[in-house]
Amino acid sequence: MTDAHAVTIETVSKSFGRGQSAVRVLDNVSVAIGRREFFTLLGPSGCGKTTLLRLIAGFETADGGTIRIEGADLTKAPPFHRPVNTVFQSYALFPHLTVEQNVGFALEEQGLPREEVRRRAGEALEMVRMQAFARRRPSELSGGQQQRVALARALAPRPKVLLLDEPLSALDLKLRKAMQIELKQLQAEAGITFVFVTHDQEEALTLSDRVAVMQGGRILQMGPPRSIYEAPTHRFVADFIGDINLIEAEALAGGGVRLAGGGVVPVPGATPGRVTLAIRPERARMVAPGAGVVDATLVHSAFLGTAMLHKLELPDGGSFLIREADLSAPMPERGGRVGLCLPAEALQVMQA
Amino acid sequence: MMQSAAVRQLVLLLPALGVIVLLIGVPLGLMGWVSLLEKSASAGVDWQASPGAGNYLRLVWEEDFDGRMILNPTYLVIFLRSVLQAAVTTLLCLVLGLPVALWMAGLTRTGRMVMLLLVTIPFWTNLLVRNYAWLIILREDGWTTAVLNRLWPFGPVQLLYNDAAVAIGLTYSFLPFMILPLYSVFEKFDWRLIEAALDLGATRRRALRRVVLPLALPGIVAGSLLVFIPCLGAFVTPALLGGGKTAMLGNVIQAQFGPARNWPFGAAVSIVLLAIMLAVMTAMALWRSRRAPR
Numbered sequence: 047m048t049d050a051h052a053v054t055i056e057t058v059s060k061s062f063g064r065g066q067s068a069v070r071v072l073d074n075v076s077v078a079i080g081r082r083e084f085f086t087l088l089g090p091s092g093c094g095k096t097t098l099l100r101l102i103a104g105f106e107t108a109d110g111g112t113i114r115i116e117g118a119d120l121t122k123a124p125p126f127h128r129p130v131n132t133v134f135q136s137y138a139l140f141p142h143l144t145v146e147q148n149v150g151f152a153l154e155e156q157g158l159p160r161e162e163v164r165r166r167a168g169e170a171l172e173m174v175r176m177q178a179f180a181r182r183r184p185s186e187l188s189g190g191q192q193q194r195v196a197l198a199r200a201l202a203p204r205p206k207v208l209l210l211d212e213p214l215s216a217l218d219l220k221l222r223k224a225m226q227i228e229l230k231q232l233q234a235e236a237g238i239t240f241v242f243v244t245h246d247q248e249e250a251l252t253l254s255d256r257v258a259v260m261q262g263g264r265i266l267q268m269g270p271p272r273s274i275y276e277a278p279t280h281r282f283v284a285d286f287i288g289d290i291n292l293i294e295a296e297a298l299a300g301g302g303v304r305l306a307g308g309g310v311v312p313v314p315g316a317t318p319g320r321v322t323l324a325i326r327p328e329r330a331r332m333v334a335p336g337a338g339v340v341d342a343t344l345v346h347s348a349f350l351g352t353a354m355l356h357k358l359e360l361p362d363g364g365s366f367l368i369r370e371a372d373l374s375a376p377m378p379e380r381g382g383r384v385g386l387c388l389p390a391e392a393l394q395v396m397q398a
Numbered sequence: 399m400m401q402s403a404a405v406r407q408l409v410l411l412l413p414a415l416g417v418i419v420l421l422i423g424v425p426l427g428l429m430g431w432v433s434l435l436e437k438s439a440s441a442g443v444d445w446q447a448s449p450g451a452g453n454y455l456r457l458v459w460e461e462d463f464d465g466r467m468i469l470n471p472t473y474l475v476i477f478l479r480s481v482l483q484a485a486v487t488t489l490l491c492l493v494l495g496l497p498v499a500l501w502m503a504g505l506t507r508t509g510r511m512v513m514l515l516l517v518t519i520p521f522w523t524n525l526l527v528r529n530y531a532w533l534i535i536l537r538e539d540g541w542t543t544a545v546l547n548r549l550w551p552f553g554p555v556q557l558l559y560n561d562a563a564v565a566i567g568l569t570y571s572f573l574p575f576m577i578l579p580l581y582s583v584f585e586k587f588d589w590r591l592i593e594a595a596l597d598l599g600a601t602r603r604r605a606l607r608r609v610v611l612p613l614a615l616p617g618i619v620a621g622s623l624l625v626f627i628p629c630l631g632a633f634v635t636p637a638l639l640g641g642g643k644t645a646m647l648g649n650v651i652q653a654q655f656g657p658a659r660n661w662p663f664g665a666a667v668s669i670v671l672l673a674i675m676l677a678v679m680t681a682m683a684l685w686r687s688r689r690a691p692r
Contacts, residue, residue, distance in 0.1 A: 105593055125596040138594040142612045151608075152598035203599065 051114075052207050052239035053079040053102060058111030060097055071097045073263040074111075079207075079241060079256075084233055086242045088250040089260035090286070095243045098260075099209050102241060104128050116206050126155075130207040131200035135215060137192045139184035145171070145195050146180040152203035170202035171195075173232065190221045197232065207239045214249065226252055247287045251275060259283045276326075281396050284324045291330065291366050293323040303395060307361030308340025311388055316395045327369035329392035332356065332378065338385030342366060344378050358384065433665035443661050453666035473650070473667075480647040481674070483561065483636075484629035487568040488576075491625045492618065494569070495576035499617075500610075502577075503584035514581075517574050525571065529638045532567050533558065536639070559641030567635040572628065576621035583617030619682055627675050647671050 060072040072094045079085045087095035100106045101113060104125035113121045120128050131152070139148050150167035158166070171177040174194035184192055193213060200208055210229075214222045230253055233240050244250050250257050251271040258268040259282075266280045278284035281292065295303045297316035303323060304310045311323070335341050342358040345365070349355075354373060358366040366386065378384050434449035460470040502513045520528060535542055536557040546555045557563060591613070595605035611618075633648030640646075647667065654664025 103593075103597060105596075124601075125593070126599045126601055130597075132594070132597045134590055134594060136588075136590060138588065138590040140591060140594070140609060151595070151600075155599035155604065199598070 050080070051078045052081045052083065052116060053077070053241065054112075054114040054117075055079075055098070055102070056112045056114075058098070058101060058108045058113060060094075060101060060106060060109050071263050072101070072108075075263070075265055076111075077258060077265065077268070079239060081239055082233075082237055084230070084240045084242065084253055084255045086244060086250045086254040086257045087260055088244055088247060088257050088286075090245055093260040094263040095245075095260050096211060099132075099211055099241060099243050102128075102207070103130055103132050103209050129205055130209055131203060131205040132209045132211060133196050133200045133213045135212045137184075137196040137213075137216075139192055139195060139199070141184055143183075144180065145176065145182050145184065145187070148184065148195060149199045149202050151199065156203065166202055167198075170198040173201065173235065174198045174228075189217055190225065193217065193225060197229075201232075201236055201238070205238065207241060208233075208236075210240060210242045212244055213242075215244070215246070222249075229253060251287070259286065261286075277394055278324060279396070281322055281324075284394065284396070289327050289367055289369070291325050291327060293325075293360070293364065293366070294362070295321055295323045297321045297395065303393075305340050305360075308386075311339050311390060311393060313390050313393050313395050322396045323388075324394040324396060325388055325392050327355070327367040328353075328371065329389065330366070330368050331387040331389075332358075332368060332370070333385040333387045335383040335385050338387040340386050341383050342386050344380055344382055344384055347377065347380065358386065360386075429665045430669060432662050433669050435662045437660045437662050442659075453663045454670070456663065457666065457670065476645055476647060476650055477670075477674075479561075479645075480630055483564060483568070483646060484626050484632075486565050487572060487629045488622050488626045490565060490569040491573050491576035492622065495573055495580055495621065496614075496618075499577050499580035499584050502581050503587060510585075517577050517581075520571075520574065525634055526638075528571065529567055529635055532563075532570065532639055536563055536566070558639065561640070563639040563641075564636045564646075567639040568629055568632060571632075571635060572625040575624040575628075579620040579624065580614060580617040583614050587613065616686075619686065623679060623682060626678065630675065631671055 055075060055077045058072055058075050059070070061068045061070045063069050075094070075098060077085075087098060089095045097106060101108050102115070104120070104123060104127075108121055111121070112119055115129060140151065143151070146164070146167050149170050150163045153163040153166055168177060168180070171180055174197050176191065176194045176198060179187060179191060179195070184195065187195065193216075196213070214225050214229075217225060226249060229240075242250075242253060251274075254271055256269060257271055257274050258265045259274060259280075260266065261282050267274060267278065267283045274283065275287055278287065278290075284290045284292065293305060295305050295311075297303050297318050297320075298310065299318045301312070301314050301316075302310045303313050303316055303321060305323070313323075332338075332344075340361065342360050344356060345359050346357040347354055348357075350369075352371070354370045354375075354377070356368040356370060358368065360366055431449070432443055433453055434451065436444045436447040436452065438444035438447075455467075456470075457473045458470065459467040462468050498517075502510055502517075505513060534540060537543070538556070538558060543555060543557050546557070587610075591609050592605050595609045596602070600608060630646075631648045631651070632646060633652045636646040636649055637652075651664050651667050651671070654660045654667065658664075
């Protein structure tokens with residue numbers, strides 16, 4: 047039976063250390079990553095995302111569970127027997143070899159004839175537009191160029207899966223943006239599954255077909271960037287990705303959620319009790335006092351270039367952000383009262 | 399202005415220059431000069447003699463009874479043997495030191511500190527004492543020999559007073575000089591490079607050959623020079639563990655300045671030893687500069 051997935055991870059656990067001081071880095075993680083998918087593991091440092099990547103690469107062995115790559119059980123296989131290659135965070139280019147020799151390293155290990163090695167190393171360098179630097183040493187390249195060489199080196203042996211461990215984190219913002227676009231194009235061109243690790247939520251949303259948000263060794267939520275952004279199922283996910291307003295509220299037995307010091311929003315499906323309402327700043331609107339679900343005070347307004355950011359204070363003392371993209375919208379006085387309109391379809395209810 | 403700056407520079411340089419000239423230049427020059435003289439009848443240096451290359455010629459040729467110069471292989475053999483002995487020792491140190499240094503670099507901070515201490519502790523003991531210790535370990539009625547004789551089916555083993563004993567003693571004495579430079583390379587080693595090599599399909603052995611060894615080369619070269627050069631001139635270990643049968647260059651020099659009282663000849667041998675060392679170091683330097691990135 048052939049597996050439709052490039053990488054299948056089933057109930058994988060991993061701890062570091064022994065006895066009392068053991069730290070559980072991965073806790074019963076299961077993921078199936080599809081062929082040609084751009085899959086991102088997103089989370090803060092220490093959430094286990096890099097460990098999961100290293101388990102797929104074979105640098106660590108799982109305490110339990112199985113890892114299959116293209117259907118083959120490779121849970122215990124050493125790195126050199128796995129059809130995956132890694133782009134390291136620090137690039138890890140061989141300083142004693144030229145760019146071309148770096149890129150040809152894996153091909154030489156495969157025992158290809160010299161001509162073939164040179165030809166395919168050249169092709170890989172062409173993919174990242176670095177063929178002009180073939181004879182240079184890594185130390186003679188800029189960070190962005192080294193990044194490209196690292197990509198070419200990992201792509202040259204035509205792996206089934208490419209693992210990328212925060213590959214863009216060492217680059218400055220402008221270069222990072224440019225490389226993001228290039229990565230996406232490269233993935234489409236090469237037709238390879240990418241497993242990408244990052245702590246940068248914006249990067250994750252921009253690049254990925256699917257994102258898995260991790261915390262404390264577990265995957266909290268997994269799905270397309272849009273659903274992660276618009277319908278976070280956990281408070282952590284909502285908070286970690288983008289700006290979001292979290293409002294303490296109470297779900298009523300008859301349906302609907304009551305805000306502290308305000309009205310009732312008709313959100314269905316919440317079990318009665320204390321809940322947290324989440325809404326993105328760009329989905330809430332300011333209306334005339336009394337016309338919204340709750341009244342608030344405008345504390346501060348800031349011009350962001352493409353939008354206005356208003357900071358409000360709720361009756362219970364909590365703060366609330368509104369991002370107003372319409373710059374021509376009437377602006378209330380600072381310190382003035384405004385009504386808050388929270389469209390029911392933009393609200394996420396999370397059990398507190 | 400310019401002139402005064404140059405003068406200032408010269409003045410500042412003087413102490414260093416003085417030390418170099420006084421402690422290195424003068425003794426070396428003296429040795430070179432003495433090597434061209436003859437020994438006097440009263441077993442000193444005949445300062446009146448006209449300088450000549452006689453001592454150097456005597457290393458290779460000797461005068462037979464008819465006054466003809468014939469080849470005397472004695473010293474040539476000692477030279478070759480010394481170089482061979484030093485080379486074998488260097489190789490042994492490398493083979494033993496490389497895994498130790500690799501292992502040490504992978505330890506915890508405390509572990510590394512303890513190991514560094516253990517590696518350097520022998521330096522705190524007198525070289526003579528350490529060689530006598532080996533004399534006891536390797537002696538004919540010692541337990542090492544007894545155990546080996548049990549295990550070795552082909553006749554009794556003689557551990558002491560041969561080239562092997564000298565190699566063992568020298569390797570023991572100079573091993574730290576190999577371990578320390580290698581360790582300093584591996585301590586700074588970027589282990590992710592090994593992961594990268596494994597990731598790209600290299601087995602552990604291949605990763606060692608293609609990544610670790612090339613990058614450890616500066617340490618290997620430094621360690622080898624630190625072992626090879628003093629080994630060439632070693633005289634305590636060959637004298638004690640070689641039992642006098644297996645003379646090395648150091649023993650010849652020591653004998654000339656000591657019992658034989660032939661300082662000019664001893665000086666000539668020393669100069670030749672120096673020349674060999676310089677040749678080795680120059681060769682290494684040339685080889686490395688050719689390998690260095692353009």
